[in-house]
Amino acid sequence: MEFIAKNQNLLIENLPDGSVAVFDAESRAVHALNAQAAAALRACGQHSTLPAIALAMSRELQTRADDAAALEALAQLEASGLVQCVGREKAAAEPSRRSIFGVAAAALPVVLTLTAAQQKAYADQAGSNVPSISAFELINGRLCDMPAGSSLTFRITGQNTHFVNGTTVVTSVRGGFSIDTVTVVSATVLTVTGTTTVTYFGEAQFHVVTGAEDLTTTYMYQPC
Amino acid sequence: MLRAVAFAVAGRHVAVLSECSATCRLLDRYLFPELPRLDSDGADLVLRVERQGASGYVVRSPDNLVVRARDSASMVVSLGAWLDDELVRGLTDRIALHAGAVCWRGRAVLLPGPSHAGKSSLVSELLISGWEYWSDEYALVDCAGLVYPYPRALVLRSADGRMRALPAAMRQASTGRGPAPVRLIVRLDYRPAARWNVRRVAQSQMILELLKNTPQPMTEVKMAAPLVRLAAGAACYAGVRGEASEAVEPLRELVECGA
Numbered sequence: 001m002e003f004i005a006k007n008q009n010l011l012i013e014n015l016p017d018g019s020v021a022v023f024d025a026e027s028r029a030v031h032a033l034n035a036q037a038a039a040a041l042r043a044c045g046q047h048s049t050l051p052a053i054a055l056a057m058s059r060e061l062q063t064r065a066d067d068a069a070a071l072e073a074l075a076q077l078e079a080s081g082l083v084q085c086v087g088r089e090k091a092a093a094e095p096s097r098r099s100i101f102g103v104a105a106a107a108l109p110v111v112l113t114l115t116a117a118q119q120k121a122y123a124d125q126a127g128s129n130v131p132s133i134s135a136f137e138l139i140n141g142r143l144c145d146m147p148a149g150s151s152l153t154f155r156i157t158g159q160n161t162h163f164v165n166g167t168t169v170v171t172s173v174r175g176g177f178s179i180d181t182v183t184v185v186s187a188t189v190l191t192v193t194g195t196t197t198v199t200y201f202g203e204a205q206f207h208v209v210t211g212a213e214d215l216t217t218t219y220m221y222q223p224c
Numbered sequence: 225m226l227r228a229v230a231f232a233v234a235g236r237h238v239a240v241l242s243e244c245s246a247t248c249r250l251l252d253r254y255l256f257p258e259l260p261r262l263d264s265d266g267a268d269l270v271l272r273v274e275r276q277g278a279s280g281y282v283v284r285s286p287d288n289l290v291v292r293a294r295d296s297a298s299m300v301v302s303l304g305a306w307l308d309d310e311l312v313r314g315l316t317d318r319i320a321l322h323a324g325a326v327c328w329r330g331r332a333v334l335l336p337g338p339s340h341a342g343k344s345s346l347v348s349e350l351l352i353s354g355w356e357y358w359s360d361e362y363a364l365v366d367c368a369g370l371v372y373p374y375p376r377a378l379v380l381r382s383a384d385g386r387m388r389a390l391p392a393a394m395r396q397a398s399t400g401r402g403p404a405p406v407r408l409i410v411r412l413d414y415r416p417a418a419r420w421n422v423r424r425v426a427q428s429q430m431i432l433e434l435l436k437n438t439p440q441p442m443t444e445v446k447m448a449a450p451l452v453r454l455a456a457g458a459a460c461y462a463g464v465r466g467e468a469s470e471a472v473e474p475l476r477e478l479v480e481c482g483a
Contacts, residue, residue: 011445216289
């Protein structure tokens with residue numbers, strides 16, 4: 001059984017406390033390794049067998065790291081895609097990992113991973129929590145094409161909103177548009193269908209109220 | 225006569241105009257009140273606030289209506305939130321971290337966390353205890369990993385869920401100017417009636433926490449470099465706290481002992 005460290009498209013940042021941050025330029029995942037896991041990754045770059053890796057870890061950490069501890073680190077690194085196990089089943093299946101139990105928590109290797117998709121999901125949430133309208137779209141044509149009496153459907157998308165069927169009230173602020181139906185699709189999406197009452201209807205402005213949540217949004221005329 | 229409240233923040237020159245002198249006084253009191261006031265000429269982000277009698281307030285940009293509010297309290301909060309999102313979205317040379325930021329005797333401390341994590345409440349308590357105010361919402365990080373204040377008025381949630389703006393000066397707090405290296409980062413989860421319980425975490429683990437509290441998606445690996453430099457100079461902790469007032473002393477001990 002041999003272990004091979006991935007060394008392509010990786011940016012490895014060594015931190016002063018001995019931990020390591022690994023940035024995968026290909027997947028854009030970020031891995032956080034504590035000192036024990038970092039020692040295993042570094043050892044894997046120079047040695048490939050379990051005993052050699054364990055010995056290298058012991059020297060770097062200046063504490064005894066047996067095969068079980070090394071195997072635990074390698075299993076986590078393998079699960080994160082930073083190390084490849086060659087010649088046997090995955091390192092996680094090795095029975096000697098059972099002996100890791102009883103080792104002090106502070107000495108356990110830890111590999112944490114944040115994928116690009118997870119970071120983007122957090123980024124989308126990491127703004128202010130105040131409700132707002134993020135998009136206001138006309139979904140059945142263009143305003144400039146619509147004579148009086150035309151049926152229009154708008155979709156309103158909110159951020160941190162709480163639209164509720166039967167509670168959310170939408171009113172047309174500017175003249176020229178009569179609302180027929182409001183359909184709440186979700187807490188953050190609703191559609192408004194109505195009829196223009198003037199020719200050259202150029203701007204739609206709606207007032208969207210759900211209890212104390214009071215929002216206004218405007219859709220501007222776009223020249224054809 | 226059109227009056228203006230103008231200031232520079234996050235690399236932008238912002239001007240908020242109103243024909244109503246009472247509204248202007250309100251804006252001056254609650255919109256980044258600690259930042260020096262500038263002339264509105266040359267502003268690249270211009271907003272206009274209109275008072276509509278019993279209907280409340282509307283705030284417009286040149287292209288759109290951005291805020292409608294029924295009263296002054298909700299207007300300043302909603303306008304502040306809109307400005308936060310607009311300014312963060314427009315950052316080019318800094319990264320925004322969703323974090324409280326305070327300073328104790330020259331040592332900057334970051335308190336990263338999402339909404340409802342209680343950052344503003346904790347920052348408010350720290351200000352009462354004499355800490356310097358940098359922000360209750362965002363810390364701005366440059367390429368060298370140094371942190372800059374984002375000194376908006378604090379926004380606190382009351383028991384009924386309504387939000388209200390509170391200038392730091394109302395806590396008799398001074399406001400920092402920056403930049404400064406961060407000496408301590410503490411990721412805290414609030415749990416009612418919980419006891420203070422934090423443990424030291426690896427700097428690499430804290431980088432992941434910072435990435436979880438960055439409103440800008442990391443589309444390139446190099447974008448994380450400032451966060452690496454920031455974490456490399458700080459002692460990092462994570463854990464649980466109870467009431468904000470009970471977290472003040474443990475935080476002071478952490479920062480004073482040099483962690």
